[in-house]
Amino acid sequence: MTGNDHDILQVMHTMRAMRRLKPDPVPDQLIAKILDAGVCAPSGQNLQRWSFLVVDDVDGKKFFGERYAYWLRERFAASLRNVDDSTSEGRQIKAALHLGDHMHEVPILLFCCGTRDWPFAVPAEQRVGRAPPSYGSIYPCVQNILLACRALGLGASLTTMHQMFEDDMHSFFGIPESHGVVSVIPIGFPLGKFGPVTREPAANKTHFNRWGQHKPGLASPVA
Numbered sequence: 001m002t003g004n005d006h007d008i009l010q011v012m013h014t015m016r017a018m019r020r021l022k023p024d025p026v027p028d029q030l031i032a033k034i035l036d037a038g039v040c041a042p043s044g045q046n047l048q049r050w051s052f053l054v055v056d057d058v059d060g061k062k063f064f065g066e067r068y069a070y071w072l073r074e075r076f077a078a079s080l081r082n083v084d085d086s087t088s089e090g091r092q093i094k095a096a097l098h099l100g101d102h103m104h105e106v107p108i109l110l111f112c113c114g115t116r117d118w119p120f121a122v123p124a125e126q127r128v129g130r131a132p133p134s135y136g137s138i139y140p141c142v143q144n145i146l147l148a149c150r151a152l153g154l155g156a157s158l159t160t161m162h163q164m165f166e167d168d169m170h171s172f173f174g175i176p177e178s179h180g181v182v183s184v185i186p187i188g189f190p191l192g193k194f195g196p197v198t199r200e201p202a203a204n205k206t207h208f209n210r211w212g213q214h215k216p217g218l219a220s221p222v223a
């Protein structure tokens, strides 16, 4: 810990989805640090509803990778025609496809799971079937993990394509029904360089006191 406030902001500004990863193994002590960062996250009533499954064995990665790559192509078939590398969207699609095709070679697949819980807004009489995992209590943990990966020089990205085959994952990996898989984070040393994220300025997303009002100097829409 350096105690320098600017470090965390620098990490946030350069924490891009890193989907091209080296197959080199990631030391256990780095994984332990990442998980320690994850569990620092806030959660509703501090219930810490997260659990993790760290997958680094050949069979598990093959099982996951085959299904991920299949569903990625199936789900995004329309956008995969005529991918234009000269646009950032095209480059993102290419990188996503690369990750799908190489998922089985990624050193670590981190399954971030959460216990199931109904959102407050769903009345008791409408609660049928399985509750969703408590997403709101898991995503801060997921974000902490992504930030820790970046801080430690590891590439990672947030993925959710497993939703298309999550039931199969429960059987294969023995994940109990009480838990849902919220995100699968492929982790490894990056092939490329970290760079700044590109985002629309906060000013374009910010209102002041009433929706539609802006405050110069706080966050005014950027023309």
Ligand SMILES: Cc1cc2nc3c(=O)[nH]c(=O)nc-3n(C[C@H](O)[C@H](O)[C@H](O)COP(=O)(O)O)c2cc1C
Pocket: 015, 016, 017, 018, 019, 092, 096, 099, 157, 158, 159, 160, 161, 162, 197, 198
């Ligand atoms: C809820 C959510 C689901 C996502 N699912 C996937 C996914 O299944 N596969 C993937 O490659 N990226 C996925 N992403 C990553 C986004 O595509 C990525 O964060 C976004 O495009 C910004 O990329 P950048 O940080 O490199 O600019 C997901 C992100 C979020 C927040």
